[in-house]
Amino acid sequence: MKTVGKSLAELHKLLVNKEISSVELTREYLDHIREYEPKIKAFITITEDEALKQAEEVDKAIAQGEEIGPLAGIPMALKDNLCTEGIVTTCASQMLRDFNPPYDATVVSRLKAAGAVLVGKLNMDEFAMGSSTENSGYFPTANPWDLSRVPGGSSGGSAASVAAGEVPYSLGSDTGGSIRQPAAFCGVVGLKPTYGAVSRYGLVAFASSLDQIGPLTRTVEDNALVLNAIAGHDPLDSTSVPFNKPDYTQFLENNVRGLKIGVPKEFFGLGLKQEVAAVIEQAIKTFEQLGAKIEECSLPHMEYALPAYYIIAPAECSSNLARYDGVSYGYRAEADGMIEMCKTTRAKAFGQEVKRRIMLGTYALSSGYYDAYYLKAQKVRTLVKQDFERVLAQYDILLSPTTPTVAYKLGEISDPVTCYMGDVYTIPVNLAGLPAISLPAGFTDGLPVGMQLIGNYFAEGLLYRAAYVFEQNTGYYKEIPGLLREAD
């Protein structure tokens, strides 16, 4: 396929110069999806008809000499927890198997307004609960770099589809690392924006004080272009923050001279594998050679972030998922009486991990345990946030590995506590509500390693600049999975 691996700017140029039409481009991507889906299984739904219709409209606009925006006519796909009017939105759960949303999420209507071509909805861990996409209520997704490994999660379909060249970009959601961790495992760029920077109206809620929507792309520039389209205040989301949204591409300057980067020492213990540490240490050297000032720093409460998160997130999940009662939408089981119907519905349609988190959260919020667990966790959250505020007053950004390990084998981790430990470097960022990006830092044994950069509130631009400099000076984004090379 001619267009796989091309950047959004390159695809835009092809469209504007009429070297390819949006319909032709969309067909190329749909063909590529058909070829690779039997192996990758990133999609729950493919929206071929809607995609071609949208592409035709963009072609009409181009033919009429209209100026089109940077995303117009270019295919993309969405994590299946983003509501799309008229297109089934399953959250990878049997509960929402036939759910046809009556409205579009704000990010969806913004992308539609930008002329984006939706080609499908992507697989994920059920209700975004998990770190491997193995908790999908339908099927697991494979990692394009090694089909026997997980793509990460919960936005596993979002990361795998971009890595396999099935779409130039996708959207995911990140509650404890669900954009950054799969981005790291699949060798792509994933941004979790500042809490409140992107509207969550129409995102199926998991843990409302933590969830954020963000883009997954091959390059940093692509990522900035997508954030341009989706960020900004939305009155439909009461947690959306009014702020002056910049043009994020203006930060893409090849210069980190004098940039102060803090490296929190706590992110280099806690189960970090030697081969991942080696790649990150090399990345730190690269930043130093490029003129950045690197210093070790400390976030003393980091080890408490993980247990605090696994109280707060399940507590919010148990409350949010109470709405699936078999009454207003979703699956309903037949049973005698209201409570029996509700209990049976939820027992049949929720998967194991979702039930486990509902149980944990219900327990943590139940009378007699509220202070010991939920309130304690919220206080620890304050300490975690204060740690970040302290170091971000001294440094422009922080640098760490995104994950302690590379992508593991499908079926390798079954114990929940071991699985939760994999989120140890990403979770603190959600508790604090800060923006963070994961980008390819290098490879070990042919598998991508992700580097996480963390910034201050609404400092996505600075993260993009640092990530762009690293990317342009190392070129890891040019690497593509062997699977795709064989085909060429």
Add this chain to the structure above:
Amino acid sequence: MKISQQEIEHIALLARLKLTPEEINLYTEQLNSILECFDMLNRIDTTNVEPTAHAVELYNVLREDEVQPSLPREKALQNAPQAEDGFFKVPRIV
């Protein structure tokens, strides 16, 4: 053991989950091992620490009290497992 099987059964009722005996066993074991990991939180003194509910606090998000379009009834009902005369229909409650 922090939680007994009886407590798990009670929590399941509160959470409206009909669990099988196998699931009750599994969750009793797993929740106990997860709760053990939470014990480390007791190592930090949080007596004078304020809790954080949201990382980016917003207060009094208000708008003018004007009627705006909302979801039409047929759209609100389009995914209902059962609806009748413009209402959601549920099994007998009393």
